[in-house]
Amino acid sequence: MSTDNPTDWAGVAASIQRLFRNTVVAVSGALSRRDGQVGLVVSGLAYFLLYLTGLRHLGLGPVGYEVSVVSNPFTRTFRQVGPFQWEPIALLVAGPVELLVAPLNMFLGAVLALLVGLNLAVSVVAWRGPAACRLGPGAGAVSGLPGLLSGFACCGPTILLVIGVQASAGLLSLFQWLLPLTVVALFGTLLWVGSRVETA
Numbered sequence: 001m002s003t004d005n006p007t008d009w010a011g012v013a014a015s016i017q018r019l020f021r022n023t024v025v026a027v028s029g030a031l032s033r034r035d036g037q038v039g040l041v042v043s044g045l046a047y048f049l050l051y052l053t054g055l056r057h058l059g060l061g062p063v064g065y066e067v068s069v070v071s072n073p074f075t076r077t078f079r080q081v082g083p084f085q086w087e088p089i090a091l092l093v094a095g096p097v098e099l100l101v102a103p104l105n106m107f108l109g110a111v112l113a114l115l116v117g118l119n120l121a122v123s124v125v126a127w128r129g130p131a132a133c134r135l136g137p138g139a140g141a142v143s144g145l146p147g148l149l150s151g152f153a154c155c156g157p158t159i160l161l162v163i164g165v166q167a168s169a170g171l172l173s174l175f176q177w178l179l180p181l182t183v184v185a186l187f188g189t190l191l192w193v194g195s196r197v198e199t200a
Contacts, residue, residue: 019191019195020191022195023190023191023193026122026126026190026193027118027121027122027190029125030118030121030122030124030125030126031121033125035124035125036121036122036124036125037121039117039120039121039123039124039125040117040118040120040121041117043116043117043120043121044113044114044116044117045113047109047112047113047116047117048109048110048112048113051109051112051113052099052105052106052109055085055102055105055109056100057088057099057100057101057102057105058097058098058099058100059097059098060096060097060098061093061096061098062096063095063096064093064095065093065094065095066091066092066093067090067091067092067093068090068091069089069090070088070089070090073089073090076089077089077102077103077104078104083179084108084179084180085102085105086102086103086104086105087102088100088101088102088105089101089102089103111183112182112183112186115183115186115187115190116186118190119186119189119190122190122193126193
């Protein structure tokens, strides 16, 4: 018997479409509230800054003002220096703040920060006002947890250096895979929240 039943595929497609639609309902409901907006901005910005700090692209130094750009910046923008890490092409110094500008690193950090912020915004609103997202009271309780995994993905080797642990090649390869797994987990928890939306 053939398993390629058009009715079955239509049902699967409808379920997937409903899941994405309900996820949009949950996210838009969370962002329609002040606490959801604050959760998104605060957690997203904090994560983005911690991400750059973990990569050692953001830090403090002697007070000064400087803008330096490398030669051939466009070509060097795409030069990888590690797993999911690219070469900085500029240095910005403003007062005591020093920033190494690596556009692809910053883009990746911004995407992760947005996902973390959305997860935490939905989690906060689902806890404080679940009706705004049409969720049950505890539906968003775990939606911010994958952010912890993404923090270890970017900052893990730095943390090991700070506490004096020798990182083996195998351990470093583990951190290499944490980042894509984190992106999947962050998307997955948003979809899980969408699956908990109560349809009218």
